[in-house]
Amino acid sequence: MAGPLEGGAAGVHGHRHADESLLDDEKSMLANDPGGMLRATASAGAQVREAAALAAETDLSMLADEGRPRAVVVAGIGTAGLTGSILSTVAGPRCPVPIIGHRSPGLPGWVGAADVVIAVSASGRSPEALAAAEAAARRGARLVAVGNPDSELEAMAARARAPFFAVPRRAPARASLWGLAVPVLLAARAIGLVKVNEADLAETATRLDADAERCRPGADSFVNPAKALALGLAGSIPIVWGSSPLATVAARRFADTLAANARYPVMAGALGEAGRGRVGLLDGVFGGLAESSRDIFADPDADETGATRLRLVLFRDGGLNPEDDADEPVAVEERRADAVQTLAERRGVRCDVLTAEGGSALERLASLTAVPDFASLYLALAHGLDPMAVPAISEMKELSNPLPEGMQ
Numbered sequence: 001m002a003g004p005l006e007g008g009a010a011g012v013h014g015h016r017h018a019d020e021s022l023l024d025d026e027k028s029m030l031a032n033d034p035g036g037m038l039r040a041t042a043s044a045g046a047q048v049r050e051a052a053a054l055a056a057e058t059d060l061s062m063l064a065d066e067g068r069p070r071a072v073v074v075a076g077i078g079t080a081g082l083t084g085s086i087l088s089t090v091a092g093p094r095c096p097v098p099i100i101g102h103r104s105p106g107l108p109g110w111v112g113a114a115d116v117v118i119a120v121s122a123s124g125r126s127p128e129a130l131a132a133a134e135a136a137a138r139r140g141a142r143l144v145a146v147g148n149p150d151s152e153l154e155a156m157a158a159r160a161r162a163p164f165f166a167v168p169r170r171a172p173a174r175a176s177l178w179g180l181a182v183p184v185l186l187a188a189r190a191i192g193l194v195k196v197n198e199a200d201l202a203e204t205a206t207r208l209d210a211d212a213e214r215c216r217p218g219a220d221s222f223v224n225p226a227k228a229l230a231l232g233l234a235g236s237i238p239i240v241w242g243s244s245p246l247a248t249v250a251a252r253r254f255a256d257t258l259a260a261n262a263r264y265p266v267m268a269g270a271l272g273e274a275g276r277g278r279v280g281l282l283d284g285v286f287g288g289l290a291e292s293s294r295d296i297f298a299d300p301d302a303d304e305t306g307a308t309r310l311r312l313v314l315f316r317d318g319g320l321n322p323e324d325d326a327d328e329p330v331a332v333e334e335r336r337a338d339a340v341q342t343l344a345e346r347r348g349v350r351c352d353v354l355t356a357e358g359g360s361a362l363e364r365l366a367s368l369t370a371v372p373d374f375a376s377l378y379l380a381l382a383h384g385l386d387p388m389a390v391p392a393i394s395e396m397k398e399l400s401n402p403l404p405e406g407m408q
Contacts, residue, residue: 018234018382023227026217029381035388037261038217040171041373044178044366045208051167051182052201058163058183060190063142068097068192069116074184075102075132076120079173082253083120083146083184089246090185090361091194099193105131113140116191118184122173124151133157144187146180163187172388174260177253177369178208185362200360207363211370226374229313232352233264233379236311237286239278240268243337244330246361247271247315250354250368254313257376261387264379271314271336279340286310288347312344315368317356 022029030038074084084101091099102108105128107117117136121129124147133156136143143162147153148169157164165183169176182201188194215226222228240255242248248270255268269278281287287310316337318330344351354371356364380387 018231018379019384020221020231020382022382022384023231023378024220029217032381032384032386033377033388034386035171037171037175037377037387038374040175041377042212042216043171043175044212044370044373045205047176047179048182048201048205048208051165051179052186052198054167055165055183055186058165060163060187062161063116063144063163063187064190064192066142069142070114071098071100071111072116072118072188072191072193073100073102073107073111073132074118074120075107075129077103077126077128079177079256080120080122080126080129080146080180082177082249082256083181084118085249085252086181086365087118087184087188087194089249089365090196091188092361093245095193097193099188102128102132104128107132107135107139107141111136111139111141116142116144116187118144118146118187119153119157120145120180120184121147121151121153122167122169122176122180124148124153124169129153130156133160133162136160137162146183146187174257177373178366196360196362200362203358203360204363204366207358207366208370211367212374215371215374226371227378229352229371229375230262230378230382232350233258233311233313233375234382236309236350238264238266238311238313239281240266240313240315241271241274241340242269242315242317243271243333244317245270246365247317247356247368250356250365250372251313251315253369254315254372254376257373258379260390260393261376262379262383263385263390271333271340274340279343281310282312282343282347282349284310287349310349312340312349312351313372314341314351314353315356316353317364317368 074087081101081103088099117132119129119133130152133143133145133153137160143160145153145157145162146165146167149166154164167179185194185196189196215224221231238258240251242251251268255266258264258266283289286308314337318334341351354368357367358364377387
C-alpha cells in the first residue's frame with residue numbers, strides 16, 4: 001500500500017481527512033516515518049534511565065554545598081522550556097523557593113549571585129540557553145547546563161566551572177523530553193527542592209515503557225489508545241485543557257506536539273482560566289452553534305456537512321500530593337472538570353478524558369504524556385505527513401539565524 005504522499009497531488013488532498021487504513025498498515029505507516037519519530041518516542045522510558053545514570057556521573061557537590069538559593073531560573077525554549085514547568089509541578093506548591101521558567105534570551109534583571117540558573121538546550125546551541133548561561137556566569141549565579149555533549153553550551157559551562165549534564169541528541173528535542181527533564185529534576189534535588197528518588201524514576205520509566213507497548217505501531221486502532229485518540233481528533237479543532245497544574249503541563253505538551261508533529265492548530269491551557277472566558281468556545285460556531293443546526297435524526301458519528309468542529313481533550317489529575325495538608329484545591333479542580341464535561345455533552349462537543357495514574361507526581365505526569373505523544377504522531381501519519389520533517393520549523397531557524405551553519 002503506497003503512502004498518500006507518494007501520489008503527488010493526491011497526498012495534498014488527503015490532508016483534510018485522515019485515513020484510518022494507514023494506521024493499521026504497519027509497513028506503510030513506518031515508511032512514512034523515515035526519521036523514526038515513533039521509535040524515538042518509544043524510548044521515553046530508556047531516556048529516564050539513561051539520564052539518571054549520566055546524572056549520577058555529574059559532580060553536583062559545588063551546587064549542593066552552597067545551600068538553598070533565593071530562586072531557580074530554568075532557561076530554554078520549546079521542549080527545553082517545558083522542563084521548567086515540569087520542575088515547578090513536581091516541586092509542588094509548597095516548594096520554599098520560586099521556580100521561574102524563562103523562554104527568551106538573557107535573564108531577568110534581578111537574577112544574581114543568590115540564584116541558580118539551569119540552562120537547557122537539546123542541541124546545546126539555542127540562543128536562549130546560551131545567553132542565559134553567559135549572563136549567569138557574568139553575574140555570579142550558580143549555573144547548571146543540560147544539553148548535547150561537545151556543544152557550545154558544554155564549552156560555556158566548562159569555562160564557568162559549572163556542572164554539565166550531557167544528554168546525547170538522537171532525535172528532535174520534542175522527542176527527547178524525558179532526557180532533558182530528568183537532569184533538571186536531579187539538579188533541583190541536589191539543592192533540596194524536590195524529593196525525586198530512585199524508585200520514582202524507576203516507576204516513571206516503567207510507566208512510559210508500558211504505555212509505549214500499548215501504543216506500538218503494530219497494535220490496531222481499536223486496542224491502541226493513541227491511534228484511537230488521533231482518529232477522534234482528525235478533522236477537528238482540538239481544545240486541550242488541564243484540570244490541575246500538573247495536568248496543564250501535560251495539556252501544553254500535547255498542544256506542542258500536535259502543532260509540530262501533526263500541524264494541527266490547538267488551544268491549550270488551565271481549566272480554571274478557561275472557565276473565565278475560553279469555555280465560551282463551546283457555544284461558538286465550531287461548538288454548540290454548529291450542533292444546533294444539525295439534523296436531530298442524523299447519525300451522530302457521521303458528519304454529512306464536513307464542518308470542522310471542536311474536540312475537547314481534558315487532562316485530569318485526581319492525585320493528592322501526600323505533603324499537601326488539604327484536598328480542597330483538588331476537589332475544586334475535579335468539580336470544574338466534571339462541569340466542563342457536562343457543558344461539552346450538552347452542546348454535542350465530543351470530549352476525550354485522560355486521567356493521571358501513579359503514585360509520584362513524576363509518574364502521574366508521565367501517564368498523561370505518553371499516549372498523547374504517540375497520538376500526535378499517528379495523527380500526522382494518518383494524514384500522510386512525516387512527523388519529523390517540518391519544513392516551516394527549519395525555514396524559521398534559517399531565516400532568524402544570521403550566521404551560516406558552520407559558524408553557529
